[in-house]
Each structure stands twice: as structure tokens, then as C-alpha cells.
Amino acid sequence: MLPIDELELRRQADEHNLIKYLFNGLFKAPIHNILEQGANVLDVGCGCGSWILDMAREYPRSTFAGVDVSPVFPRTGIPQNVRFRTHNLISSDMCLPYAAASFDFVFMRNMSLAIPEKDWSVLCNELVRVTKLGGYVELFETDFEPKRRGPQFADWNDKVMFTLRARGFNPHLAPKLEEPFKNQLLGVKKCFFSLPMGTWGGRTGTAAREMWSSYLRSFQPIMAMAMGLSNDKYNKLCEEALSEMDTSDTYCNVYNVVGRRPQTSDETNQNNVATAATPVGSERSNSRLKVRDDFDGVGSCTVNISRSTTPVGSDRSNSRLKVRDDFDGVGSRKVNNVATATTPVGSERSNSRLKVRDDFDSVGSRTVNNVATATTPVSSERSNSRLKVRDDFDSVGSRTVNNVATATTPVSSERSNSRLKVRDDFDGVGSCTVRSTTLAASLSR
Structure with missing residues (x-):
């Protein structure tokens, strides 16, 4: 849905660092020990490769595969335990180019604007198919309908939501992220963090504001026409919308879901989704x-x-x-x-x-x-x-x-x-799931 250009690649890198900081790590599945020993990992919709490259450096004994429709991942300086490939999920009927039960850990993040809603459950089934018995599936998705919006930002956001739905996408898919996995995975756990957007949220909010600024500008070719605005008027609306974030205390929710594929056919699904928030x-x-x-x-x-x-x-x-x-x-x-x-x-x-x-x-x-x-x-x-x-x-x-x-x-x-x-x-059950914090100086974009 979004154009693949330099602005979008920078936004993907910023988004990766924000989510990594917000969730205090690269993933939430209980798979650390397996990764240290050596596991096969798949990143679906890997984009510029920020997540998979961080993971490969942290777990050198594991092997990582990244797949994306656009060849925007790095061509040089790739760790030996990383392999990238291009693949169009939509033209291949949501089929991943891997054999069944190939990976110990399958990861996917923010693909709701890339996959039509009618194909979403099919893709989720495919994620489970390529996961080994006993392996884990994990997803992150942002809810693209922020809360406490100012009038200009609300006007822009409502029209974006309408346009995306008209094209078959569901930008409000994140709150029900666990639904396709309830009958396929065990111990499904769902949590979300509320991410401040704007200077009111300190460095974290400022970084999120910049990320949403990239969204506003990336949508310009589509939304300026849909709203009947010239490019200059659209840019002015963007500035007003961003200013409102600072004064309206705007925030958005980022959701995470983790589940394990049953070891055997006799292992029953308890259908209990543990929700941290x-x-x-x-x-x-x-x-x-x-x-x-x-x-x-x-x-x-x-x-x-x-x-x-x-x-x-x-x-x-x-x-x-x-x-x-x-x-x-x-x-x-x-x-x-x-x-x-x-x-x-x-x-x-x-x-x-x-x-x-x-x-x-x-x-x-x-x-x-x-x-x-x-x-x-x-x-x-x-x-x-x-x-x-x-x-x-x-x-x-x-x-x-x-x-x-x-x-x-x-x-x-x-x-x-x-x-x-x-x-x-706290133990793992009572761990904190939402933080509004200052962005660490060590985080790179």
C-alpha cells in the first residue's frame, strides 16, 4: 500500500527501533534458549531487514530467512547466518516458498497495510504451516486509528481509514490479532503497549511523531487526491495534524501476539488467550x-x-x-x-x-x-x-x-x-506491558 522509497525505508528502521525499545526487546516468545542453541527463524515481510539483522547478530548459532515482495534488504555486509529472498505473497495465493514445518520461530510485523483483509486468515494459516511442531509464531501490529486525536489529524486519519477499507485493507485489524490463531496455536498470549505520539510523550513520543510524519507524507499521492487538496494544502494539513499530537496527548496502541504450534495431534488447544491488557x-x-x-x-x-x-x-x-x-x-x-x-x-x-x-x-x-x-x-x-x-x-x-x-x-x-x-x-505473568518512557540515547534510528 505504501510506496517503497527512501522515506519508507527510513520509517521502517525508525519503527523497528521504537518497537524494540517499547517492548524491551526483539521478541516476546519464550524461545531465547532455543535461539542460543541454534534455531531456524523466518521473518515474513522483512522490509529493509532491521529486525532480522539484529536477531542474527544476537543469535549467531541460529539461521535466519527473510522474505519480502521488494528487494530493499541489504546487498552487502549480511551476516553468514542470514538469507534474504523476494517473494510476492499476493500473486502466489498467500503461499510461502518454504516446506511445511521448516522453522522453529516465525515472525511477522506490521503487514496489515500490505495484505488485503480477505487474505489475512489465509496468510496466518500459512505462518502456522511452515512452523515446526512445538515452534512459535509471533506477530506485531499497530492499530492505525490512534486515540485522542485533534480535529485535523482526525479528519486525515478517518479519510485514510476509509480509503484503506475501500481498497480491501483493514487498518484496525490489530486489536483482534489473536483471532486466526485461537484454534491453531496453544497458549496464545496477547498484549499491547500504548505509544505516545507527540512531544508530550518525551523522547519516545517525539520519535513516534516523526514516524507518523513519515506515514502522513507517504500517503500524500493517495490522500491529496482523495481529499481534493493540492500538494501545498496537503502539506499544511500534515503540519497542523502533527502539531495537534503535541497538544492533544495523542497515542496509538501496538499489539503483540505469541502462540505455540502443538507438538502432536493429541495435544488439545485450550483456546485461552491470555491478555496482558x-x-x-x-x-x-x-x-x-x-x-x-x-x-x-x-x-x-x-x-x-x-x-x-x-x-x-x-x-x-x-x-x-x-x-x-x-x-x-x-x-x-x-x-x-x-x-x-x-x-x-x-x-x-x-x-x-x-x-x-x-x-x-x-x-x-x-x-x-x-x-x-x-x-x-x-x-x-x-x-x-x-x-x-x-x-x-x-x-x-x-x-x-x-x-x-x-x-x-x-x-x-x-x-x-x-x-x-x-x-x-514480578514474574512472567505479572510483567509490565505498557510503558511511557524517554527514548534511550543509545537507540539508533
């Missing part, structure tokens, strides 16, 4: 948990984005995850970390000094997503078997940070209300 107002349930997630306007996040000015940081780590959260917010950091629990949400809890309804704060934004029983007292410490949590409250009696975990999941936290210094150590 869910759509606004949705309900998620399993046999032991029913949770109502009511998020504020910043969007279904595990860690809410705050408006930027003053950095506040925390490190959180487990065996495969280390996250640095650098927020630019003058307000307190709001952590809504959702993990498996056995008790309902939304109950009232009281003691002699405090009565709390875990829904929304005074300005209508949800501060607390706390899983607790109706009889759990709100006090300084709560303990259960292997769980001990210190609850700190701000000056107006609202919980600023609430950690949710199972009774068997160790949770340690340090919290101070002066400028909120937090140390959260």
Missing part, C-alpha cells in the same frame, strides 16, 4: 477469575501513560525481562498490573479511616485496578501464604500503586509517595 470496559474470565477492566482514556494499559515533565523510574525484572520505566509525569506512576487471581474486582473495602471503591479517582480516571475480596481490609500490609504487599496511599486517600498477583506469586515492592520511587519484581 484488554479493551476498555471488557470482561475477561476463566474458571477461577472474572475481571472487569475499566481503564481511563489513556487506553487499556497495564502501566498508564502520564503527561511528561519530571522523570520517575523503576526497574522491574524476572529471568527474561528487565524493564526501565522512565516517566515524565509530575503525577504519580499508576501501575495496574493484572495477574491471575481468585477473587472479584470492584468490591468496597473499608476500615476506620478509609473506604475505597476500586474504580475511578476524582477526575474520572481509574487509578486502582486492585483485585481483592470484599472483606480484605485496606491497611499497610496484607499477607497470604507467600504473598506480602505493602499498600501506600497518597495524601487524599487514593491508592497510587496496586500490585495484583496470585497468592503463590512473590511480589516485592518499595514505594514512596514524595516523588514515587517504585521497585516492582
Whole structure:
């Protein structure tokens, strides 16, 4: 859909670095050990090759294949464990040029503007076909309908969405990214990060703003005509739209889905999609948990984005995850970390000094997503078997940070209300999925 030119190649490289930084790594599938030992990996729609080249350098014992319709990948300086090839999926009826069960790990990112919606499920089936039994499939997709848009940007974005749909593409495919895999893969996990767009989001937001600036200009040949604008008027609209991002606190959601192909035909699909962050107002349930997630306007996040000015940081780590959260917010950091629990949400809890309804704060934004029983007292410490949590409250009696975990999941936290210094150590179930951070200086475009 987008023209393959220098601007688009630069946008792909910027997008790669942003997503790598946002998700704190190149992938989320639990395949690190296999990659270190040596695995076969496929990148579908590899573009300029940024992801596959980073992976090849990090895992020299593995072999990597990249396929794309355009030969825009590097011709020189390619690591010995990398092979690129051109292939047109649309003209080949969505068939990949590889034998069945060829790869331990199949990866695809931001292809919803390249593959018509009618072919999307066919391509997803093909990703599973070329994955080995027990291997992993992983996708990243951006939702191209950002939130909290200004009027000029909303006008442009709405017309882009209409034009893309008229041409058979679905720019709003990302929120249902897991759907084609529910009956094909096991342990499907879905999460998303809310990415700030504009200077309000610090360096991360500024970088995202530049990436969307490339989108606006890449669409010019199509959208200037669709909107009945001259090139000069279209460029002026682009500048106004970008300025609105800075003042409207615009953001977009980037989704990730990971699943494993069954080892044998006897291995049954549990059809349970674990979601690290869910759509606004949705309900998620399993046999032991029913949770109502009511998020504020910043969007279904595990860690809410705050408006930027003053950095506040925390490190959180487990065996495969280390996250640095650098927020630019003058307000307190709001952590809504959702993990498996056995008790309902939304109950009232009281003691002699405090009565709390875990829904929304005074300005209508949800501060607390706390899983607790109706009889759990709100006090300084709560303990259960292997769980001990210190609850700190701000000056107006609202919980600023609430950690949710199972009774068997160790949770340690340090919290101070002066400028909120937090140390959260979660396991893989309760790991943070959304961060609004300053872009690290070490990240190259």
C-alpha cells in the first residue's frame, strides 16, 4: 500500500527501533534458549531487514530467512547466518516458498497495510504451516486509528481509514490479532503497549511523531487526491495534524501476539488467550477469575501513560525481562498490573479511616485496578501464604500503586509517595506491558 522509497525505508528502521525499545526487546516468545542453541527463524515481510539483522547478530548459532515482495534488504555486509529472498505473497495465493514445518520461530510485523483483509486468515494459516511442531509464531501490529486525536489529524486519519477499507485493507485489524490463531496455536498470549505520539510523550513520543510524519507524507499521492487538496494544502494539513499530537496527548496502541504450534495431534488447544491488557470496559474470565477492566482514556494499559515533565523510574525484572520505566509525569506512576487471581474486582473495602471503591479517582480516571475480596481490609500490609504487599496511599486517600498477583506469586515492592520511587519484581505473568518512557540515547534510528 505504501510506496517503497527512501522515506519508507527510513520509517521502517525508525519503527523497528521504537518497537524494540517499547517492548524491551526483539521478541516476546519464550524461545531465547532455543535461539542460543541454534534455531531456524523466518521473518515474513522483512522490509529493509532491521529486525532480522539484529536477531542474527544476537543469535549467531541460529539461521535466519527473510522474505519480502521488494528487494530493499541489504546487498552487502549480511551476516553468514542470514538469507534474504523476494517473494510476492499476493500473486502466489498467500503461499510461502518454504516446506511445511521448516522453522522453529516465525515472525511477522506490521503487514496489515500490505495484505488485503480477505487474505489475512489465509496468510496466518500459512505462518502456522511452515512452523515446526512445538515452534512459535509471533506477530506485531499497530492499530492505525490512534486515540485522542485533534480535529485535523482526525479528519486525515478517518479519510485514510476509509480509503484503506475501500481498497480491501483493514487498518484496525490489530486489536483482534489473536483471532486466526485461537484454534491453531496453544497458549496464545496477547498484549499491547500504548505509544505516545507527540512531544508530550518525551523522547519516545517525539520519535513516534516523526514516524507518523513519515506515514502522513507517504500517503500524500493517495490522500491529496482523495481529499481534493493540492500538494501545498496537503502539506499544511500534515503540519497542523502533527502539531495537534503535541497538544492533544495523542497515542496509538501496538499489539503483540505469541502462540505455540502443538507438538502432536493429541495435544488439545485450550483456546485461552491470555491478555496482558484488554479493551476498555471488557470482561475477561476463566474458571477461577472474572475481571472487569475499566481503564481511563489513556487506553487499556497495564502501566498508564502520564503527561511528561519530571522523570520517575523503576526497574522491574524476572529471568527474561528487565524493564526501565522512565516517566515524565509530575503525577504519580499508576501501575495496574493484572495477574491471575481468585477473587472479584470492584468490591468496597473499608476500615476506620478509609473506604475505597476500586474504580475511578476524582477526575474520572481509574487509578486502582486492585483485585481483592470484599472483606480484605485496606491497611499497610496484607499477607497470604507467600504473598506480602505493602499498600501506600497518597495524601487524599487514593491508592497510587496496586500490585495484583496470585497468592503463590512473590511480589516485592518499595514505594514512596514524595516523588514515587517504585521497585516492582514480578514474574512472567505479572510483567509490565505498557510503558511511557524517554527514548534511550543509545537507540539508533
